[in-house]
Amino acid sequence: MSESRFIDVTPHPRILGVLGDIEFANWQCLAELIDNAFDEFLSANDTTKKPTVAVSLPPANADRSTASISVRDNGRGMSLEAVTKAISAGWTSNARHGALGLFGMGFNISTARLGRHTTVVTSREGDTHWVEVVLNLAEIANTERYQAPFRLVPKANPAEHGTTVTVSELKSEQFQALRRTNTQKAIRENLGDIYSYLLETKGFTLTLNNKKVFPRRQCVWDESRFVTRNGVDIHAVQRIDRELSARLACMDCGNWNPLDVELCEECGSERLSKRARRVHGWIGIQRYVHKSEYGIDFLRNGRKILIRDKRAFYWLPEDAVDPELEYPIDDKSARGRIVGEIHCDHVTPNYQKNAFEFESLEWQQVLRLIRGDTPLRPKRLPGTVNDSPLALLYTGYRRNSPAGLSYLIPGKDGQPIHEKTYEWAKRFRDNDPDYETDEIWYRSAYQNDHPPTEPDTGDDASGTGILPGLDDDEQGDDDGTGPHGQPGDKGESNPPAETVEDRLKRYREHGEPLLDLNGKYNLADLGSIELSAWLVKGQKLIDRREQPAPVVTYMLRSPTLEVFVNLDDPLFQRRGADPRDIALVEVSEYLRVRASRLDTPLSRVIAHLKDSNAVDDLTxxxxxxxxxxxxxxxxxxxxxxxxxxxxxxxxxxxxxxxxxxxxxxxxxxxxxxxxxxxxxxxxxxxxxxxxxxxxxxxxxxxxxxxxxxxxxxxxxxxxxxxxxxxxxxxxxxxxxxxxxxxxxxxxxxxxxxxxxxxxxxxxxxxx
Structure with missing residues (x-):
């Protein structure tokens, strides 16, 4: 038997040239570099400075011989050792879990795809020099062993820090595309979409050619809106927050292992780390319908991996080969309006970060939490009950008609005005303050159900009641009615209809805050809220069904939940009930319904709320x-x-x-x-x-x-x-x-x- 011998399988330097042939869209190349900067911000957790990434692309009149692309951040920067590892093909400073990017391979693919010459300049606060490292693909391709040159450049100000990646000698097709105005606009929109969560919630700033990249905001109905089916209020937004059992994550291959193993079951690595796993986010109803702009976004560490994905809308029957589409099926134009944002940091993405490993148990578990194991349509599989968040929304909002409040569909004369609501959504995304809330959409649906009536007298009625965003021909006759089908706002006998916002403003003006209840509450199973409680006197409280009640709750601006207590109600004046306790009962019920967790005992939710507010403990x-x-x-x-x-x-x-x-x-x-x-x-x-x-x-x-x-x-x-x-x-x-x-x-x-x-x-x- 011959003795074992070995061969050297170290990757040849020319591998970097091959990486440039891997299919990556230009915006994906930039995203790989941005990922590394955002990873740095997330790991630094420094709120004293404004985390900023500035992307620079060639202008329209650029000369290819001098044109370049740069991505600059104000992060902590790197040492010479760190940057050496960062640019080595196949090496990554990020573990397989807990970070956006794979700096090594992602860095090399993206830079090689864009051009032939890459310069990395980086430094940490307090260092006296910038570290400048150069990668030249032409030299690498013709060299058996490439040594990347570097130099130390003195800093004028030792307090400066950050990293800049510059790609020059751009490939012809990249240069021609990236200097076009339309391409840059599309890239800005793509980046604003995939990083919307980080830009909106973490305070990160991203610019492209000195223009700020704005997050793409979801235009959804407010959480306080609901429809009723079989006596159950189904709110337009359903929260999802589920802690999964902890597992051992392999830092080398990414496999999830049981807690009782010492080596990774997939690759045998000892680098195992116990990690909590959590699926959280929401699914909800968009204020408009569209052929493509619907579906659920799935995020890993704050970056969208799947954008407006529709996999949750399919059901695979037992023994079937192809899945069945369940939504949308009631619209001839195949338009939908169910959207969402689900965070599943523990699920492994592919190398392009535009898909997950869909056969993995982790992905299948996420899908089950959203849509359940059974069909959304109960009749499709008799005897089954699907109480998942998606099934609940499906029951309440599957149809895109008729118009009105029964399905939260804006319209006129019973007919939806889908094209108009899409125009309103554009104004929402242009930050038009009149379209920030869903009030215009709601008024239109309300007016459809309460059409204007002819005045009783022969006198000319004054006041048009024109609703912002609606054309005259969508309003009905000019008969002095307001947007809720109530008298218009001109003339003493025709006061304007009171909106929900006006009503709550009136409650606040006649109330005083319950300071000992106010604050943030975070319940693991039911999500979090920012509670604002009020004691109200001299005002009759009206709930969302237009019925009087001693206590009412409203959420007009998520995550702030407002609860109003009518101190004049006999429940408190004659029967001596504690206003705070009754307020917490209403808050608890709101949380249970919102999270579709009616199986959770009400008393347990109240106890958790009180635990979160120990200042009121009776000890x-x-x-x-x-x-x-x-x-x-x-x-x-x-x-x-x-x-x-x-x-x-x-x-x-x-x-x-x-x-x-x-x-x-x-x-x-x-x-x-x-x-x-x-x-x-x-x-x-x-x-x-x-x-x-x-x-x-x-x-x-x-x-x-x-x-x-x-x-x-x-x-x-x-x-x-x-x-x-x-x-x-x-x-x-x-x-x-x-x-x-x-x-x-x-x-x-x-x-x-x-x-x-x-x-x-x-x-x-x-x-």
Whole structure:
């Protein structure tokens, strides 16, 4: 048996020349270089600087002999060692998971595709030199062993940093194409599309020939819009957020392995990293229908891999060879309006980054989360139930007619106005403020269901009610009706119809914010919201079905969910329900319906919301902390008014209270100014206990009421009721003072009383 021998299979330098023949569109070549810059921004996680990538293409009048392409970023830059690895064919500084690009191979393919000469200039902050490395394909192709020349160029400013890749000696077909205005416009649109998420949510800036690349925004109905099928409200946007089981990712081949292995089951590598896996995003209904502009975008690490993909709209029956199209099938012109944005960072893309490995288990799992295993049409497979997000949207919005609110289709006289809504979408993407929200689309659908009526009198009705974006012939007769089929806006007897936005503005004007509920809530299974809660008085609340309700929720601007509580409702005035608890019940139900997770117990969602807002916990410690914070707020507000006559207020306190205040000052502010200075400036109020603060307030209410420290009127009310005005503030304040001073062990009902007192004091404070 002969002895094993080896041969050298190191790639020949000419491999770089071959890479230039691999099929890559010109925008894909640029995207490979941009990927590397965006990867750098994502890994740096530096919010102090504005991450920027500037792409430069030859102008129309450029000379080919001097023309070049450059991609410049203001990232951290690279060392000589790092840039050496970065430009080596087949090498990548990025692992197979957690990054946009493969700097090595992607870099070489893209640069070789564009031209024959590549220069990389890079430097880090603090370095004294720029590193300049040159790749020359002509020399590489004729050399057995190519050594890339480099040089160190002194920096004028050591604080400068970043990387610039310049490709020159452009190939003829690339030069001719890239200098055309139409090509550059198309590239700008493509880049704005694939990087829309990063540009819109991460604050990255991308320019092409000094023109900003704008993200392509989805023109979808607001999350608050819905249709009703079989008694179920189906919102126009369905959120998807599913944590998958963690696995071991191979950093060499990309394979996902079970947690109990030590080597990759695919390639045997030891480079395994435990990674969380998550599928998140949304699918929803576009405000217009189109033959091609529909489908779901699938993203990996913020970059779109599949754009307006329609695979989720097909179902493969058992034992069938070809999948069946399920959407759209109700439109003769094959137009659709279901769109979406799904992030699946763990799914491996192909080398061109325009497809995933569709046979992989990871991709199949993503598809199942969106559309389920069974057909979208239940009748196609009797006995099955499909409760997936896509099936829910399919049930509610599969048809593109008839016009009206039943399917959220703008129209006139029962007929859709699809061409007009597409024009509106163009205005939306041109950032026309009149078309930013879906209000124009909604009004058109509403007006279709509530057509104008002839006036009852023979007088000429005034007011056209013309809806922005609608032509006169799409409005119906000029009969004085507004866009909701209500009286127009001219003439005292014909007030304009109130829009949803106007209604919510009215609620806010007659309400006050529930500050202790407001904020961001993030629930793993139900998505995240930014809650804005309001207590409303003197206004009748109307829900989305135009029915009165004690509490209503609206989401006009995602992700802000607004909840309004009618304090005048008998539920609170006579039955004593806690407005905050009822508000959270409505918020919880909204989240369950939005995420199509009605199987999640309502009580569990409420508990999770309360856990996210622990400031309202009904525990002795939480209530004592709340009391101290609120008393500090009162003391702080009193300082400028105490300073007007400090000796007067100082002498109201007892000798014991004064000594206690001085001790607290000495303990909290060691080595500060003399205590006497605190008395002269009124700053002593900071160190008085709550009961002493109460005494000062009781002795001089005219100093602190009437919208000074407290909003309640004092001087303007009859003397016989002034004591009542003061006690309505000092009574609850006394509960806080007791808890601050003694922290007694309180029962549940007593803790609830303290919480109520804190809310009363907070509401009494001047804003």
């Amino acid at each position: 002795p410690t939480a209530m004592a902390d709340m009391a101290e914070r609120l008393l500090d707020q009162v003391r702080e507000a009193m300082i400028p008014f105490v300073a007007e006559s400090p000796q007067r207020h100082w002498h109201v306190t007892t000798e014991m209270e004064r000594k206690d205040a001085q001790r607290r000052f000495a303990f909290e502010v060691p080595g500060a100014e003399p205590w006497g200075d605190q008395i002269e400036t009124g700053e002593f109020i900071r160190y008085l206990r709550g009961n002493a603060v109460k005494r000062i307030l009781r002795e001089a209410p005219e100093t602190f009421f009437d919208n000074r420290v407290f909003a309640r009127a004092y001087e303007g009310v009859d003397e016989s009721v002034r004591d009542v005005v003061v006690e309505r503030v000092l009574g609850p304040l006394g509960d806080l003072a007791l808890l601050e001073e003694q922290r007694p062990r309180l029962e549940l009902d007593e803790l609830a009383r303290v919480r109520a007192s804190a809310r009363l004091v907070s509401r009494a404070l001047a804003r």
